[in-house]
Amino acid sequence: xxxxxFLGRFQPFxxxxxxxxxxxxxxxxxxIIAIGSAEQNYLPQNPFTAAERFQMIxxxxxxxxxxxxxxxxxxxRNIFNYALWVNHVNTYVPPYTRVYTGSKxxxxxxxxxxxxxxxxxxxxxxxIRLKRILPISATKIRTAILKNKPWKHLVPKAVVQKIEKWKxxxxxxxxxxxxxxxxxxxxx
Numbered sequence: 482x483x484x485x486x487f488l489g490r491f492q493p494f495x496x497x498x499x500x501x502x503x504x505x506x507x508x509x510x511x512x513i514i515a516i517g518s519a520e521q522n523y524l525p526q527n528p529f530t531a532a533e534r535f536q537m538i539x540x541x542x543x544x545x546x547x548x549x550x551x552x553x554x555x556x557x558r559n560i561f562n563y564a565l566w567v568n569h570v571n572t573y574v575p576p577y578t579r580v581y582t583g584s585k586x587x588x589x590x591x592x593x594x595x596x597x598x599x600x601x602x603x604x605x606x607x608x609i610r611l612k613r614i615l616p617i618s619a620t621k622i623r624t625a626i627l628k629n630k631p632w633k634h635l636v637p638k639a640v641v642q643k644i645e646k647w648k649x650x651x652x653x654x655x656x657x658x659x660x661x662x663x664x665x666x667x668x669x
Contacts (some may be wrong), residue, residue, distance in 0.1 A: 485509040485579040486606070488557075488570070488587060490517050490619070492527050493644065494537040495636045499545060502552070504614070505581055505648050512552045519556035528623065528653050531556035533643065540639035567594040571656055583611035626653050656666035 485505050491498060505512045516534050521527035529537070538554050557573045558564060563617050582588055586607055595605035617635050625632035633641045644650060 482511060483509045483579075484511045484513055484575065485571075485576040485581055486513045486515060486574060486577040487581045488515040488517050488519075488584075490527065491534045491538060492529055492619045493622060493636060493640055494534060494541055495617050495619060495622060495640070497613065497615040498538075499541055499637055500614050501581065502542070502547070503545070506547065506551055509579065510551070513577055514552055514554045515570065515574055516554065516556040518559045523656055523659075525623075525653075525657055526620075526657060528649065533647065533649075537643050540643065541637040542606075544637055544639045549594070549623045563590050564593065565591045571605060577606055579607045579609055581609045581611055583613065586643045613627060623653060626650055627657055 487501060489498060490569065495593060502512055502514070515534065516531055516538070518527055518558060519531035522530040522533075535554050542549075553575070555574050556568055560569050563586070580587070580591055582591075591606070591608050622632050622635050624630075625635075636644075
């Protein structure tokens with residue numbers, strides 16, 4: 482089975498993420514959606530819990546009529562030893578043959594793990610570089626929420642419903658000035 486890995490924090494899940502998943506499923510039988518930094522929540526850059534992000538993704542994929550046998554969603558805690566990061570991710574997720582990412586850091590981690598000059602690893606996944614299809618980012622969405630600007634058009638309706646149900650707009654505004662220690666302490 483041709484499975485692909487798509488990693489992200491999904492803070493929140495938005496239409497850009499959904500378009501990437503649809504694109505992945507055009508050339509792969511299944512997508513493994515890894516929710517990164519699963520332990521991070523109630524922080525300015527990571528306001529949602531892993532469970533909330535899981536629900537946003539799952540409801541959005543149902544809304545988009547993507548069959549549940551075409552994906553799995555797995556929360557993955559972060560580690561800040563990037564030489565070991567790929568091995569860490571691989572302990573959480575099922576086997577995959579491709580990695581889809583727009584992150585230079587993720588790409589560097591995979592290239593460092595599998596494509597060293599001195600080693601040839603026959604089972605290395607193919608790295609597919611993503612380019613932003615839609616001009617959307619979770620940072621822009623969180624900023625729009627903070628500034629009382631329109632944001633609902635950037636996320637699937639299911640995400641709007643979840644954010645409203647959880648009163649997460651108030652949460653984002655309440656925690657906006659808290660210190661996100663992950664920005665200042667790489668050991669956290």
